[in-house]
Amino acid sequence: MSKNKQNSGRMPSSKGMDMASVYSVQECECKAKQIVFSKDNRLIIEEFIHIRDMKGKFAEHDVPMPNKLMMFGPPGTGKTLTAFYLAGRLGLPLIVVRLDSIINAHLGETGSNVRKIFEYAKSAPCILFVDEFDALARTRDTNDEVKEMARVVNTLLQCIDEFQGDSILMAATNLENELDHAIWRRFDTKLVYEAPDESSRLEYIDLIIGSFHKEDGIQERATRMLAGCSYADIEQILLKAKRKAIVDDLVLSQQLIESSIQEYRPVHLRIEDQALGGSSA
Ligand SMILES: Nc1ncnc2c1ncn2[C@@H]1O[C@H](COP(=O)(O)OP(=O)(O)OP(=O)(O)O)[C@@H](O)[C@H]1O
Ligand SMILES: [Mg+2]
Structure with a gap:
């Protein structure tokens, strides 16, 4: 109290x-x-x-x-x-x-x-x-x-x-x-405040993944894959990947994170796509 x-x-x-x-x-x-x-x-x-x-x-x-x-x-x-x-x-x-x-x-x-x-x-x-x-x-x-x-x-x-x-x-x-x-x-x-740098991303990714079943070294790979994302983006993408892992009874993997990034479309990737003449809505 x-x-x-x-x-x-x-x-x-x-x-x-x-x-x-x-x-x-x-x-x-x-x-x-x-x-x-x-x-x-x-x-x-x-x-x-x-x-x-x-x-x-x-x-x-x-x-x-x-x-x-x-x-x-x-x-x-x-x-x-x-x-x-x-x-x-x-x-x-x-x-x-x-x-x-x-x-x-x-x-x-x-x-x-x-x-x-x-x-x-x-x-x-x-x-x-x-x-x-x-x-x-x-x-x-x-x-x-x-x-x-x-x-x-x-x-x-x-x-x-x-x-x-x-x-x-x-x-x-x-x-x-x-x-x-x-x-x-x-x-x-x-x-x-800024988007997290590499060491802050690793710290946050580690917190979010916690004790979830995962591929070896996934935290380090995710840290590279999620460069440019905000903390809120990272959280959403990793939760999406965890859900996929639970539904299909898999461990958290690079592939699941990749497909979650594609589905979630973090803002910085949408901007890059637009700059390249991509068609993301
Ligand atoms: N530094 C951080 N550490 C841990 N989690 C974070 C951090 N920043 C954001 N998050 C996650 O993202 C969510 C949204 O963050 P928050 O609402 O604090 O962002 P904000 O900077 O206030 O954004 P906005 O400008 O849109 O109001 C949080 O609830 C948390 O889950
Ligand atoms: Mg706010």
Whole structure:
């Protein structure tokens, strides 16, 4: 059980929906059991967790603790998973914002929704996670509805500035360049995500294959075959191959992985096909 007090008051709602989904510490731990970090991100995360344990010392030196993390990178590389992981490690509930509920055709309403969910998250220690952050924080001068959107960004800036205390704000985006600069610099911790390199692929493939019956050396071969794939692609392809192995009572083999790659069509292969004039839909 979490030792933290519960968020006070009711979860705010809009358009008949809660503005966020809440995950308990146990749910977060369970979801993020298998996570692979790049060396840099592992160091940043461990330091962040270490600092959170040193509250007294930071107060003594009058240095604010970090509490705002921005994650940037392509789809399927572990940004959302990191939010669950950190919540599990820090023993905090995770509040995942529902943008479909927050964003309203009336942008004035969007600003007021942003304020409500930030207030809610401040009312007790938690991690507030905003995925697709760019949808709220588009740079002020490239948006069509410039003035109205600028007001939402201004509200967001204020909310971020006032977000002190024991809660943590995490945001993720695929579109680093679309974020307003003023927003970007308010985040004290930044994590950059990429498709896994060779050693991260091997680590992840090993985790996914686990003790499943397999050909010798399949992990190393799969690591080469799955170059360029995101973690999410690798997971889907290997699960497909495992299913085929179970159905036909076979061991996990290079051939099964090859046919799973063909069926799954990871994005980078579709792009290569198109560049070669291929006909993949
Ligand atoms: N670094 C990772 N370590 C382990 N598994 C991962 C990692 N990245 C992605 N996965 C797997 O892929 C799934 C999707 O990952 P996740 O939702 O974290 O991606 P994302 O970076 O948030 O993508 P998007 O930009 O589309 O939101 C995860 O649930 C997990 O199964
Ligand atoms: Mg995500």
